[in-house]
Amino acid sequence: MSSIDIYFTRTELDRCANMRDQKQRLKQLKKFKPCHYVPVFLGNHLYLKNEDHFYVSNQPMGGLKSEIFLGILNEELWFGCSLTEEEARKLERQKDGSFQSLRQYALALDDDQGHVALYSRGMDLWHRHRLYCSICGTKNKVESSGHKMICENGHEHFPHIEPAVIVLVSKGNKCLLGRKHSWPPNVYSTLAGFVEAGESIEDAVHREVYEESNIRIKNLKYFGSQPWPFPSSLMVAFKAEARSDDIRLDDEMEDVRWFDRDDLINWVKEGSIILSPRFSVASSLISDFIGSVG
Ligand SMILES: [Zn+2]
Numbered sequence: 001m002s003s004i005d006i007y008f009t010r011t012e013l014d015r016c017a018n019m020r021d022q023k024q025r026l027k028q029l030k031k032f033k034p035c036h037y038v039p040v041f042l043g044n045h046l047y048l049k050n051e052d053h054f055y056v057s058n059q060p061m062g063g064l065k066s067e068i069f070l071g072i073l074n075e076e077l078w079f080g081c082s083l084t085e086e087e088a089r090k091l092e093r094q095k096d097g098s099f100q101s102l103r104q105y106a107l108a109l110d111d112d113q114g115h116v117a118l119y120s121r122g123m124d125l126w127h128r129h130r131l132y133c134s135i136c137g138t139k140n141k142v143e144s145s146g147h148k149m150i151c152e153n154g155h156e157h158f159p160h161i162e163p164a165v166i167v168l169v170s171k172g173n174k175c176l177l178g179r180k181h182s183w184p185p186n187v188y189s190t191l192a193g194f195v196e197a198g199e200s201i202e203d204a205v206h207r208e209v210y211e212e213s214n215i216r217i218k219n220l221k222y223f224g225s226q227p228w229p230f231p232s233s234l235m236v237a238f239k240a241e242a243r244s245d246d247i248r249l250d251d252e253m254e255d256v257r258w259f260d261r262d263d264l265i266n267w268v269k270e271g272s273i274i275l276s277p278r279f280s281v282a283s284s285l286i287s288d289f290i291g292s293v294g
Helices: 024-034 085-095 104-108 111-129 201-213 259-271 281-292
Strands: 037-043 042-050 067-073 076-081 098-099 140-143 150-151 163-171 175-178 189-196 216-227 233-242 253-260
Touching: 024 076, 037 085, 037 111, 042 085, 042 104, 042 111, 042 259, 085 098, 098 104, 098 259, 104 111, 111 216, 163 201, 163 216, 163 281, 175 189, 175 201, 175 259, 175 281, 189 201, 201 216, 201 233, 201 253, 216 281, 233 281, 253 259, 259 281
Parallel strands: 037 076, 163 233
Antiparallel strands: 037 042, 042 098, 067 076, 140 150, 163 175, 163 189, 175 253, 216 233
């Protein structure tokens, strides 16, 4: 366990998975309990002018077919509503707002709101990307209150998550950070990559660090996890120690470097180095390193 908080790791939201197929019970509950409907378009939420919380309605929107039961929080029901482009534009005009990525608003959300936002985003994107069966190509139909797709030939589909590993590698008071070619200037972060088929999470960490930096690691320790539906990842975070310090780059990375802890603190203060956003697990890993050395 880590002493540094990771954003969006815990929530009081009860997903009530056993209720997803209980249509009548849900219908009854809707009559007696407060309901919240979160409109989502292309994974984005509606933000009104001068507000940094996403818009939530107490009325259903987008039709029953687009409704995804998220769960119950403080005795109140939460639903995600996947909107069509026409519905989204109409709502933007009505409310004088616009659909935006939650990245720029994430720090304003508490854990429960953050969870609702990430959960509704991930489910909305899954719905949009699974219009047709990946086995036979026929049209999918939504079931289980939005949590299952089934095609004309009975093939079932469930939301899939892509695990990715992310790791802070240290050697004494230095840590290993890198940047990709596509990133904005001066942005550095911890090394990360997707777990491949047939691979354990631990092996993926060893492989990714070696591929991106030529560094072999030891003393791998689990740090925590964070849902990251961009579009469907789960970040699994680790700390590790380097067995060597000879960096060699592969094509994927523009730069990988050892950063002395004090230099890193100074350069971040000056603005000559920019780290990942504060709500990311990469930021939690780096804060943990800065706090634990020296
Ligand atoms: Zn099928």
